[in-house]
Amino acid sequence: MLSNPSLALPLEKGGKVAEHYVGRFAPSPTGPLHFGSLITAVASYCDARAHQGRWVVRIEDTDIPRIYPCSEDHILRSIDAFQFEPDADIIFQKDRLDIYEQVIEQLHTQGLVYACQCTRKMLGSNHIYQGTCRELGLALKDQAIRVKVDDQDICFMDRLQGTHCSNLMRDLGDFVLKRRDGIINYQLAVVVDDYLQGMTHVVRGADLLDNTERQIWLAQILGYPKLEYMHLPLAMNDQGQKLSKQNMAQALDLNQAPALLQQAFAALQQAPVDLDTPRIMLQQAIAQWDIERIPHRLTLAQIYQ
Numbered sequence: 001m002l003s004n005p006s007l008a009l010p011l012e013k014g015g016k017v018a019e020h021y022v023g024r025f026a027p028s029p030t031g032p033l034h035f036g037s038l039i040t041a042v043a044s045y046c047d048a049r050a051h052q053g054r055w056v057v058r059i060e061d062t063d064i065p066r067i068y069p070c071s072e073d074h075i076l077r078s079i080d081a082f083q084f085e086p087d088a089d090i091i092f093q094k095d096r097l098d099i100y101e102q103v104i105e106q107l108h109t110q111g112l113v114y115a116c117q118c119t120r121k122m123l124g125s126n127h128i129y130q131g132t133c134r135e136l137g138l139a140l141k142d143q144a145i146r147v148k149v150d151d152q153d154i155c156f157m158d159r160l161q162g163t164h165c166s167n168l169m170r171d172l173g174d175f176v177l178k179r180r181d182g183i184i185n186y187q188l189a190v191v192v193d194d195y196l197q198g199m200t201h202v203v204r205g206a207d208l209l210d211n212t213e214r215q216i217w218l219a220q221i222l223g224y225p226k227l228e229y230m231h232l233p234l235a236m237n238d239q240g241q242k243l244s245k246q247n248m249a250q251a252l253d254l255n256q257a258p259a260l261l262q263q264a265f266a267a268l269q270q271a272p273v274d275l276d277t278p279r280i281m282l283q284q285a286i287a288q289w290d291i292e293r294i295p296h297r298l299t300l301a302q303i304y305q
């Protein structure tokens with residue numbers, strides 16, 4: 001458990017922290033938000049509010065070279081246009097790099113991380129790291145930093161997808177927490193911030209399902225509490241590809257917020273919501289929110305016109 005009080009993060013704008021449910025929407029600004037992002041935002045928001053929980057927004061921007069110009073601005077304008085009401089100031093991970101460095105230092109003290117000097121070529125093509133540098137005792141400076149995984153099955157019960165398991169040693173090997181260029185790995189930043197923000201529930205796209213065991217395991221070795229997970233089916237384009245920034249998914253048109261919200265509720269197979277201001281539409285959706293209606297399959301074909 002982190003003992004440094006400077007790592008405690010003031011979460012709320014007012015009132016008491018509701019310990020039973022804190023959820024989040026945590027986009028990466030690698031492109032403007034698209035319809036798939038809206039589904040995640042809507043589902044995380046409605047699920048939190050339907051449980052009288054809190055909901056926060058976090059911008060996951062540690063991978064600075066991949067940040068797309070203006071996309072942070074589009075995310076912030078989208079939060080406003082859809083009239084989501086976060087319960088805390090929005091945090092940016094790129095402002096928090098010293099916190100993640102402290103956690104790496106903590107793991108180093110525990111003997112759980114080491115420097116890796118392997119080149120991409122040495123790593124080969126099967127993507128499972130064989131622990132080549134584990135016992136070399138290299139200095140951490142200017143090297144990739146890996147964490148020592150162990151041979152155990154990590155399983156969790158996803159609220160939509162059922163039981164999901166992985167053995168990190170078998171499926172992945174020791175993984176990178178900090179790249180040689182100094183970029184903090186997404187997995188570490190997510191786990192640390194979920195803990196510091198008091199998160200209890202994660203609602204996000206099924207493209208992140210395979211990251212979950214890594215995050216659960218990291219939280220476990222850091223002594224952080226367990227979270228509940230719900231991985232949503234992914235919106236597809238008409239060529240059957242997942243909507244993503246990489247395949248140029250259309251940016252959300254912020255002048256069409258009510259119509260887009262209706263489409264998002266329909267994609268999640270929720271009861272219909274009357275066209276109104278986004279705030280009122282969200283209130284109606286929260287009142288009738290029912291996760292039993294959300295499709296369990298991993299993709300939502302042909303829902304986005």
Ligand SMILES: [Zn+2]
Nearest residue numbers: 116117118133
């Ligand atoms: Zn290595």
